[in-house]
Amino acid sequence: MRKNDEKLIIIWKIKKNNVTLHRIFNRLYFMTKEEALRRFKAARQTKRDAVAALEEKMKSAYEERTGLKANYVVSL
Amino acid sequence: MNQLSIQAINELSSYQVTEVGEGFYQFFTDHGVHCSVEFVLDDSLMSRETYHLVIVNVNHHKSPSDTKVRDTIIAIIDEFFEKNNTTLLYICETGDKKQALRNRLFERWFSTYERKTQYTFVASSLKDDEGIENYAAIIVRNDNPDLSAIVSEFTTTISLLSSKP
Numbered sequence: 702m703r704k705n706d707e708k709l710i711i712i713w714k715i716k717k718n719n720v721t722l723h724r725i726f727n728r729l730y731f732m733t734k735e736e737a738l739r740r741f742k743a744a745r746q747t748k749r750d751a752v753a754a755l756e757e758k759m760k761s762a763y764e765e766r767t768g769l770k771a772n773y774v775v776s777l
Numbered sequence: 778m779n780q781l782s783i784q785a786i787n788e789l790s791s792y793q794v795t796e797v798g799e800g801f802y803q804f805f806t807d808h809g810v811h812c813s814v815e816f817v818l819d820d821s822l823m824s825r826e827t828y829h830l831v832i833v834n835v836n837h838h839k840s841p842s843d844t845k846v847r848d849t850i851i852a853i854i855d856e857f858f859e860k861n862n863t864t865l866l867y868i869c870e871t872g873d874k875k876q877a878l879r880n881r882l883f884e885r886w887f888s889t890y891e892r893k894t895q896y897t898f899v900a901s902s903l904k905d906d907e908g909i910e911n912y913a914a915i916i917v918r919n920d921n922p923d924l925s926a927i928v929s930e931f932t933t934t935i936s937l938l939s940s941k942p
Contacts, residue, residue, distance in 0.1 A: 743821035
């Protein structure tokens with residue numbers, strides 16, 4: 702049996718039994734450096750968007766509550 | 778995400794925490810700092826259910842270091858894992874070039890957590906295509922049935938990015 706056929710059989714078996722495992726296998730087995738970078742940057746952007754939205758919301762809530770300017774905004 | 782118990786959080790935390798929305802919590806410190814902690818669902822990096830940990834502090838003036846902030850955030854994270862056996866992902870902000878500082882702070886917080894032996898903490902640094910150093914970490918409960926698959930996926934992805942072309 703050729704190596705590619707073996708791969709396809711493994712994929713078929715995993716796909717049949719467990720969709721999540723199939724997704725993980727696909728990602729790891731076929732992931733290139735470019736794909737890994739794309740995924741990392743997408744995750745980082747999600748975090749950045751969440752931080753930006755939260756900062757805006759908190760700054761206005763702080764200023765409304767205290768009447769003071771929110772000069773120091775720190776995100777982790 | 779399963780809802781956290783505010784009562785359970787406040788039994789452990791140093792500051793009084795309130796729930797603002799789903800997965801969104803806040804508290805106010807002795808120094809007038811308004812802190813928020815949010816768990817944001819994201820499946821772009823990991824295949825399994827994963828939440829970003831987002832922490833934002835706002836104040837009128839620079840405030841001194843406060844260990845009660847750390848204790849309160851740890852109480853929230855503790856309750857998150859009590860109710861959700863999922864992955865917590867922490868990616869340090871890089872916009873102001875203080876990512877190494879954030880990473881050290883986060884690692885220090887985790888090292889002081891008294892129940893840290895019940896968790897797997899994997900942290901790594903990687904350079905993106907613009908040459909910017911990034912820090913990322915995951916925290917997973919040791920009794921997560923998918924622990925090895927989660928750690929393997931994270932380390933494989935990160936090592937791909939750390940490898941030279």
